[in-house]
């Protein structure tokens with residue numbers, strides 16, 4: 176009987192893709208996916224350490240696994256990802272039934288670590304190996320419908336944002352060669368994938384170690400690969416989001432008119448304390464340059480409220496920046512002190528309740544903006560790639576526009592991966608509703624949103 180694996184993933188797309196690669200390694204060792212964790216011979220929790228809440232979720236999941244481990248002692252329980260890297264052996268001290276703790280750059284050594292655990296020795300490996308998952312392992316891609324594939328172009332981050340744990344957990348920037356990336360993209364196109372998302376913690380800083388080519392070159396060369404309809408990339412940093420990347424986005428129809436550009440705060444003093452390296456004005460100028468080059472770009476961002484020392488006036492600067500830019504989408508969070516980061520030591524007098532209130536105010540403002548912007552699309556045509564049955568109504572489908580908006584609509588016989596045109600009939604703050612458009616009308620579709 177074949178051995179079974181179960182991988183649970185938290186956090187960013189990079190973690191999702193690392194889990195696909197770990198699944199690739201395990202299937203190479205003869206493991207098959209289990210239906211549920213309790214049935215598995217190896218359970219891997221691929222973790223996120225970006226906020227305290229994310230870390231606590233890991234220990235809750237480990238608590239739930241304890242009974243399964245007692246019932247099935249030869250089951251291997253492993254913790255991978257950023258909590259593994261950040262906490263190392265203290266994961267096993269806190270949860271002694273954990274056999275394996277491997278950091279993101281040590282996951283490529285899964286085969287030898289499993290062998291050591293089977294010799295009943297616990298393993299903790301947080302080495303930042305060069306030959307990490309970045310270069311090894313054929314992923315078992317979750318999107319079985321050949322709709323979209325992640326391609327990691329680089330790992331790590333050389334920046335030192337004062338609140339961020341990533342440089343600690345993922346190490347310094349390390350880019351793959353552009354040749355290996357284009358080979359992977361061509362292979363995916365041959366397999367029928369329509370959309371590629373290039374991943375990196377600081378993806379704008381991508382630099383081919385052989386040719387010195389950057390992200391804009393990669394986009395241009397990947398745009399020439401036949402069959403690839405959409406190219407996306409994440410996560411960007413305003414300091415590295417250069418004009419050459421904006422020009423490539425404007426020139427290439429394959430590059431989706433969607434940009435995720437984390438700003439984090441609207442106050443230049445807070446941005447300085449965050450060590451983001453840019454000011455409110457620099458960010459505004461970058462957005463203006465982007466919108467001049469691609470007028471109907473969909474722009475999303477990340478914002479942290481309640482950073483230590485953030486005053487009411489500085490929070491108001493964030494609110495005014497949001498009113499001025501009118502983002503299409505936003506991910507917003509309350510500051511969470513991470514161990515070993517510079518911000519962890521900053522004095523923080525703002526009461527938790529006030530921080531929560533700031534987050535609520537920001538999210539209410541953004542919800543109103545998103546609703547207005549989505550309502551402005553009613554009556555327009557959009558090309559969507561079908562993703563899945565709609566979460567709200569399984570009798571409907573959910574498709575994604577080039578601008579990264581979700582449209583729910585009915586389309587009998589359509590399946591994930593299909594490319595269709597819909598007419599937008601109504602809008603909510605977070606998604607759109609549409610009607611399938613017959614072939615004739617499709618030609619009128621403008622494409623961006």
Ligand code: SF4
Nearest residue numbers: 332334336339341376
């Ligand atoms: S650029 Fe992003 S990943 Fe890098 S330190 Fe800053 S927030 Fe963290």
